Amino acid sequence: MYKVLVVSxxxxxxxxxxxxxxxxxxxxxxxxxxxxGMGNYNMILNLTRFLEKxxxxxxxxxxxxxxxxxxxxxxxxxxxxFIQIGRIFNLSNSKELIIPQIINFGNxxxxxxxxxxxxxxxxxxxxxxxxxxxxxxxxVCNSFSISRILLKIPVDKVGSETNNFDFxxxxxxxxxxxxxKELFFEIHKYIDEHLKTGKGKYKIHDDIFDTYxxxxxxxxxxxxxxxxxxxxxxxxxxxxxSVFYEANKNMDKKKFLKKLxxxxxxxxxx
Amino acid sequence: MYKVLVVSxxxxxxxxxxxxxxxxxxxxxxxxxxxxGMGNYNMILNLTRFLEKxxxxxxxxxxxxxxxxxxxxxxxxxxxxFIQIGRIFNLSNSKELIIPQIINFGNxxxxxxxxxxxxxxxxxxxxxxxxxxxxxxxxVCNSFSISRILLKIPVDKVGSETNNFDFxxxxxxxxxxxxxKELFFEIHKYIDEHLKTGKGKYKIHDDIFDTYxxxxxxxxxxxxxxxxxxxxxxxxxxxxxSVFYEANKNMDKKKFLKKLxxxxxxxxxx
Numbered sequence: 159m160y161k162v163l164v165v166s167x168x169x170x171x172x173x174x175x176x177x178x179x180x181x182x183x184x185x186x187x188x189x190x191x192x193x194x195g196m197g198n199y200n201m202i203l204n205l206t207r208f209l210e211k212x213x214x215x216x217x218x219x220x221x222x223x224x225x226x227x228x229x230x231x232x233x234x235x236x237x238x239x240f241i242q243i244g245r246i247f248n249l250s251n252s253k254e255l256i257i258p259q260i261i262n263f264g265n266x267x268x269x270x271x272x273x274x275x276x277x278x279x280x281x282x283x284x285x286x287x288x289x290x291x292x293x294x295x296x297x298v299c300n301s302f303s304i305s306r307i308l309l310k311i312p313v314d315k316v317g318s319e320t321n322n323f324d325f326x327x328x329x330x331x332x333x334x335x336x337x338x339k340e341l342f343f344e345i346h347k348y349i350d351e352h353l354k355t356g357k358g359k360y361k362i363h364d365d366i367f368d369t370y371x372x373x374x375x376x377x378x379x380x381x382x383x384x385x386x387x388x389x390x391x392x393x394x395x396x397x398x399x400s401v402f403y404e405a406n407k408n409m410d411k412k413k414f415l416k417k418l419x420x421x422x423x424x425x426x427x428x
Numbered sequence: 429m430y431k432v433l434v435v436s437x438x439x440x441x442x443x444x445x446x447x448x449x450x451x452x453x454x455x456x457x458x459x460x461x462x463x464x465g466m467g468n469y470n471m472i473l474n475l476t477r478f479l480e481k482x483x484x485x486x487x488x489x490x491x492x493x494x495x496x497x498x499x500x501x502x503x504x505x506x507x508x509x510f511i512q513i514g515r516i517f518n519l520s521n522s523k524e525l526i527i528p529q530i531i532n533f534g535n536x537x538x539x540x541x542x543x544x545x546x547x548x549x550x551x552x553x554x555x556x557x558x559x560x561x562x563x564x565x566x567x568v569c570n571s572f573s574i575s576r577i578l579l580k581i582p583v584d585k586v587g588s589e590t591n592n593f594d595f596x597x598x599x600x601x602x603x604x605x606x607x608x609k610e611l612f613f614e615i616h617k618y619i620d621e622h623l624k625t626g627k628g629k630y631k632i633h634d635d636i637f638d639t640y641x642x643x644x645x646x647x648x649x650x651x652x653x654x655x656x657x658x659x660x661x662x663x664x665x666x667x668x669x670s671v672f673y674e675a676n677k678n679m680d681k682k683k684f685l686k687k688l689x690x691x692x693x694x695x696x697x698x
Contacts, residue, residue, distance in 0.1 A: 197521060198469065199468065199472060199521075199563070199564065199567055202469060202472040202473050202476070203472050203476055203567060203568060203571055206476040206477060206480070207476060207480060207571070210476070210477060210480035210481070211480070248543075250520040250543035251467060251469075251543040251544045252544060273518075273520035273521040273543075274520070274522060293469070294469065297473060298473060301473055301477070
């Protein structure tokens with residue numbers, strides 16, 4: 159039996175998700191649920207206390223998030239029913255976390271994380287989405303070395319809807335925007351391919367990493383740097399990584415990594 | 429044997445404190461030490477993990493802090509070798525925590541808590557001191573219901589010294605500004621009077637609370653509200669509480685609490 163924990167900030171969010179997951183027939187997976195309270199501080203405190211007392215193979219954070227009012231957001235993003243978080247930018251300490259991806263499920267996006275509700279989209283700088291718990295969630299999972307998935311559903315337009323938060327809309331989105339059957343199909347696949355076989359945890363893009371690594375003959379530490387930059391790229395840039403690779407594959411490997419890092423800087427919040 | 433934990437953000441801070449405490453001969457107290465890393469996120473994560481695995485009767489947070497460059501600080505504050513924290517205002521989420529006091533050791537003061545170093549004293553609004561871990565420390569201790577003491581040593585002037593942080597000065601202050609022998613004398617007294625006798629944990633101002641409570645015939649919940657306001661008062665206002673009491677003791681008890689709360693509002697950061 160594999161143990162999966164679903165974490166949300168609010169019990170209202172969790173109840174909806176719980177009722178949807180309870181409808182599924184899951185083979186060899188036991189799902190538990192935890193609501194932590196709002197904000198990174200509560201997320202870190204309560205998730206840590208829970209994980210110290212209970213073992214899980216996989217933790218999923220599902221919740222609603224805000225999105226930018228003005229459409230710097232491209233068409234694909236604007237139509238996102240949900241997003242899979244690949245990068246978090248914390249607005250309080252200006253630090254970035256990159257999340258190792260274990261399933262291919264939704265569009266991988268970057269999100270800003272704030273300690274208080276954001277009412278003005280200018281505070282988000284170049285970020286298109288904002289929530290209040292993703293940073294703490296990722297920090298705790300990283301500390302416990304637990305496989306994790308972060309899914310956010312854009313519900314309130316920052317600047318116009320955050321003030322009058324529509325709980326009914328949020329509930330409906332939590333119920334309908336994520337196909338929970340498909341999500342657990344992906345989780346089953348991950349368990350079969352990685353946890354069962356003991357092939358290691360964070361393997362989802364390993365074939366990609368291997369391909370580029372071999373092409374450049376990266377050292378171990380260069381490969382680790384490349385992984386972070388790769389996830390930053392797919393979170394921030396709305397185009398296929400192979401485009402960047404094809405245009406730069408004849409460069410020296412150090413210069414390639416440098417160019418990738420430099421090129422991403424214009425996407426970073428300052 | 430009573431178990432006491434000393435917590436600092438940085439191992440450099442902890443090493444100094446440890447070497448001072450090791451010089452003391454402590455009867456029936458075993459002292460442990462933990463450094464958590466900088467910032468509330470690290471404090472919450474690492475202190476929680478440690479407290480889940482180890483039992484302590486008392487936790488002490490000792491560290492350096494910044495202080496305001498322009499002297500809104502009065503003479504007493506300016507000469508403070510160290511301060512005992514009674515109230516924390518978190519700059520990221522604008523929330524306040526009031527700390528139940530268990531010993532009378534230093535001047536009880538209010539501190540701002542920030543997720544990144546503060547270089548401009550304007551960011552502190554009415555607060556005179558700033559650190560980066562007190563909010564997380566208090567949150568965790570409150571969650572575990574552990575008796576705690578927060579001591580901060582003002583070392584760097586915000587706006588002029590934070591940029592070129594003087595580690596040598598910080599180390600000397602940590603060594604010399606706190607009389608560790610006196611601190612543990614107070615801790616021994618607390619253990620004898622409260623922990624040994626099982627009289628309950630947070631008792632330090634109970635005689636004061638009882639006096640005012642009886643005078644006003646407060647209900648249980650009014651007394652709890654009064655406790656918080658009392659600590660807010662002594663953290664924020666530099667005068668004896670009896671002055672306020674004498675001037676307002678003939679008021680109706682609800683009006684008295686209201687006036688106390690209203691009067692404190694002008695001291696609060698907005």
